[in-house]
Amino acid sequence: MLPQVASLILLAATAIAADLPLPPPMPAAWPPTDEASPIPENFLKDPLVTTALAYVQATVPPQYLNIPPSQYKSPCVATYPADTAATNCYWPNNLCVRTNDTAGFKADVVSCPGDNVWGLTYDDGPTVNVVNGQNQNDTPSLRAALDAMKLKATFFIVGANGLQNPEEIKKSFAEGHQIGVHTWTHYPATSLTNAQFVAEIKYTEAMIYNATGSLPIFWRPPCGDVDDRIRAIATALGYSTTLWTTTPVRDSTDADQTDASPATSQKIVDTVKTWFTAQKSFISLEHDISPFTSGIAINVLNEVKAAGANFPLKMMPVGTCLNQPFYRGNGTTPTSSTSTAPSATPTSVSTSTASSPASPSPTSGSPIAASAKSAGEQVMVNKVAAGLLVGVAALFALAV
């Protein structure tokens, strides 16, 4: 189809579609914090999801909506049909990114413009790790290290972790850090149905809104697992797909390690120190998912501090380096009802047709274990490096 025709169809569809309800209706309950499964089916019936899905179905061109899901294999691995991986720009297939806006989706964000700017991002939190009454190598201690250096960063949060540590979302936001969406369960997005993916975005968005009164416009696909279907749905929901710089490699690989030893930590910090040179601007990938990764992030900041005047880069959040607002509207002032009492319980409850959603969990303060995720990310990186990820696709091909 000609791009102009596609644009006209999209415009016409948008004109007749019901608006996307913003701010989102608060859900009747939050999904479980179990990251081993997609959001359960009954949570997809909440108006938070159904209204957004209806909008997506009315506005996203069918050629994107109809791209079949990949097959889930493990936390960071999906099996994608090899013959469509390039066509659909599946990122794990040769790190494919979309560099231009189209009628169906916005271009991916993969770097900051210009020279010598370091877009700082931390994924998978918030986490809390208290040892002898003190926060240690977790989101609060990373934030303290940033604040001591007067630095701001972008935190792409996982909703399931935010539900356990809602105060951390509010504190990071209040201190000027940017809070982006990293989905609720951290499932590979391409392995989800359209409804499941909408739910991943909307529940996480609702949680951020509940804690901050702001609606982000940046999301990061877990493990970089994204294709044109997911890009198009995210775009319809108002999001820019935000990856990280891969040329040169600006993934610290902190979450990929199976050996959480001091030697491995030091090795990663030493690698990141090689980034401390004048260069094209970039976006890094680090994590506050575990004491190991948060400790590395803090040690990297200590090295930046030690470099002093010799440090050639300016560190800043992604929205700032892009010179774009990070939130919709003014996005900096929490609205009245949600600014004062962020909690695991929604501030308002809408009527839900969900049959028996789980009750919102009380704040437990205990972070979700990251071992499976880290191992999964290791598997994924290995497979990407080996060029194997899209090599096996039989089941999915049958579904087409």
Ligand SMILES: [Zn+2]
């Ligand atoms: Zn992640």
